[in-house]
Amino acid sequence: MSMMWTVKVVSLGVVGLSLSVELLVWLLRRLRTGRTLNEVLFFPSEMACVEHIFSPSSPHSCFCSLPHGIETSFTRFLRRILSATSSLDLCVFAFSNMDLSRAVLGLHRRGVTIRVLTDKDYAAITGSQIGVLRKAGICVRCDVGSVHMHHKFALVDGRLLITGSLNWTLTAVQSNMENVIVTDEPDLVQPFIKEFHRLWMHNDPARYLHSTSGFGGLQVTMLLIKMMMALARDSGAGQEQRDAADQNFDYMFKLLIIGNSSVGKTSFLFRFADDSFTSAFVSTVGIDFKVKTIYRNDKRVKLQIWIKTYSWGNAQVVLLGNKLDLEEDRQVPTEDAQRLAAELGFEFFETSAKDNINVKQVFEKLVDVICEKMNESVNGDANPLANHKEAGLKETPRSSTGKQHLLQCERKGNTKMCCSGFLKIMMFVFNGGIFLAGAVILGVGVWVKVDSGSLLGILDSLEDAPSGLSQLVNVSYLLMAVGGVLLVIGFLGCCGAVKESRCMLLTFFSIVLIIFLIEVAGAVVLLVFQDLADQLFQSLEKEVKTSIGKEYGRSDSFTSLWNATMEEFKCCGFKNYTDFDGSPFYNDHGRDVYPHTCCNTTITVGACNTNEASHSMIDGCFDKLLQLLEDNALIIAVVVLAIAAFEIAAMVVSMVLYKQIGNKA
Known part of the structure; x- marks a missing residue:
């Protein structure tokens, strides 16, 4: 018979668990649907300042000449990346x-x-x-x-x-x-x-x-050599594309054109690389480059020419005064520019990209100077490219440390990704269990409240079922409250981890923190503030005795709940049998009869009256509860510490994920 009862209870639990899983899947599916994103962006993009995207807290901190606050294809592209x-x-x-x-x-x-x-x-x-x-x-x-x-x-x-x-x-x-x-x-x-x-x-x-x-x-x-001698490939065409793909050269030099905005750097570059000029260039934001191969001193020299604001370090520098064709708008006299070049030790040229004045000569002069430096290095150093490498802009790791760098960053990246994925999985698994348990408890609570009659019928039909099981009908609100809280906590933890929602994770953290603080406060009151705890217990005793005096014998649910409790713990009242004095049960039985659990059935004959109850000396249920707690103090302490550790771990993991997710732009 006991086996049959177990099978029925397990079957009921499986049905509740299945319904909870279906509910969870439905909720996750609802979160995903309705948010499908399909966006198409076309380029070239309108020029606009993007500083407000990187610094949303200070949207007006940039004072550049570009349009501010407008939405373009590139700003939307940036937002998606960020x-x-x-x-x-x-x-x-x-x-x-x-x-x-x-x-x-x-x-x-x-x-x-x-x-x-x-x-x-x-x-x-x-x-x-x-x-x-x-x-x-x-x-x-x-x-x-x-x-x-x-x-x-x-x-x-x-x-x-x-x-x-x-x-x-x-x-x-x-x-x-x-x-x-x-x-x-x-x-x-x-x-x-x-x-x-x-x-x-x-x-x-x-x-x-x-x-x-x-x-x-x-x-x-050979792979490393090819990487170091690589050629730029962009979406250009024609001669530039052929130059970029050409691997047949004696030297490759990397040149930078630096200067203030709108001084003609791009026009100067295009005049030399493509022998073209247009007045329709927009201001270069960031970096641009061209590739061109020239012949100097019977050597084939490939030039990678970049436009960028950069410190030149030990590089070879030529000072240019561009836009010579705009003589009427001259800002710097030739003498002043020559004097500055002399002070800095630079060659000086006045150029015009529009009229093609001194453009080719500038680059040829740079190539000649670099070749001279290389020849000097050959005479004084076994490695003719040593100085050239040192003077270069070192954007990539050296080959001697490249292997170590690659392997180190691999380990760091894999570790970080593995840790983040593990935390998400643990959050989902544990909170998924909490969600399912909460759904089952909530479902039982609602069922008990809505259809308590059928539940009592099922429980009465179960043979060898515990007598206290029928008291589930009296704790429906408690079941619904506990189930609801667990349901919310589990849902926030699961979806916060899966959907990477900072709001959900923060709410999850707050709820768990509140529960943890309430538990800590209760422990502090019990262990430290003994006087306050005694006052609370006295108030509780007074309220319970008042409830017994009003409801025991009048309310069937209240009476059956107390009877089941007293039978389970072999106790009588809150403190003793006198708690029932004046109750409806006591008055209805001639003011001299108490519940049978208040008397020792081995020595009591007939009704449990005042004399029998006083001689039986049955402990109150509160004292029995305290004794039960003392007898199982070690187990209770382990369970309490485990719950506290789980709550702390849940809060820590939620905050780690919260930090990893970061602020969304």
Whole structure:
């Protein structure tokens, strides 16, 4: 019979658990649906200031000449990138846009796990932001195949896909006809996640750096050499594209054109590289570059020419006065410029990109000076490129430390990602259990309240069921309250971790903190403020005795609850049998009869009257409860400490996830 009762109770629990799982799945599905994002962006983008995106708390802190506060394709693109809260996976062919680099570095400082896949021929070029990302500790992998890694997509938090024709360069954003699609459709996102994972594993440097064969070592060496001698490939065409792809050269020099805004740097560059001029250039924001091959002293010299504000360090410098064609608008006299150049030890040229004055001569002079320095280095140093390397702009790690850097950043990135994923899984599992338990308890409470008659019928039909089980009908509100609280806590914990919602995690933390503080306050009152605890117990005793005096014998539910309690604990009243004096039960039985649990049944004959009750000396239920607590003090202490530890761990994990998610732009 006992086995049958157990089977029925377990079956009831399984049904409740199944309904709770269905409810949880439905809630998660509701959270995901209705928020599908499909956005299309077209480029070139209108020029606008983006400082307010990086500093939303100070939207008017920038005083540049660009339009402020307008929404463009590039600002929307930036916002999507900056919405990353836990991870950002980039697979890009070209990456030289300074604003996008700033966004990625900001996410990295915020704790977002970032992985970058790029083309090996582009990664090592000075001005490419790949070196900057590596220096910041971001994990970067280059393709090791013979074909180009020409993807251009990003995965934000593993849920948002950003893809299209756009290279992450200034030229692509400001000049080219490009397109970008942003979507969180799972059917579209998942294939890109799988492809990124495949490429990431395929291009794992450990597969090549750990090779012990001579051919493997040679392959790595050649790969590093190719990366250091790589050529810039952007979306340009014609002669520039052929120059960029040309590997046949004797030297490759990297030149910077620096200067104030609107002095003609871009026009000067295009005049030399393309022999073209237009007055329609917009101000260059960030960085731009061109590639051109020239012949000097029977040598084929490849020039990578960049526009950027940069400290020149030990580089060779030529001072230019551009826009010579605008003589009537001259701001600096020729004599003053010559005097400054002499003081700094620089060559000085006055140039005009429009009229093509001294443009070619400037670059030829720079090449001659660099070659002279290289010849001097050859005579004084066994390594003819030593000084040149030292003077270069070191955007990428040196090959001697590249392996160690790659492996270190891999370990850091993998550890961070593993830790974050583990915390989310633990939050989901534990709070999922709390949610399901709360749903079951709440469901039982509602059922008890709505249909207590059928529940009593089921319990009465169960053989060998505990006598106190029928008292569930009297605690329906308590069951609903406990179930509701557990349901809310579990829901906030699960969805806060899965959806990475700072609001849910903060609410979860607050509720658990309040419960924890209430528990701590109760423990402090019991253990430290003994007088206050005694007052509380006296007030409780008074309230209970008053309730017994009014309700016992008149209210069936109250009477049955007390009877079940006294039978279970073998006790009488709150303190003793006198608690029933004056109660409806006592008055209805001639003012001399008490509940039978107040007398010792082994010595009592007949009704439990005053004489029998006084001789039986049955303890009150409160004293029995205290004795039960004392007898099981060790078990109770372990359970209390375990609950406290679980609550503290839940609060810590929720705050760690809250911090990792960070502020959404």
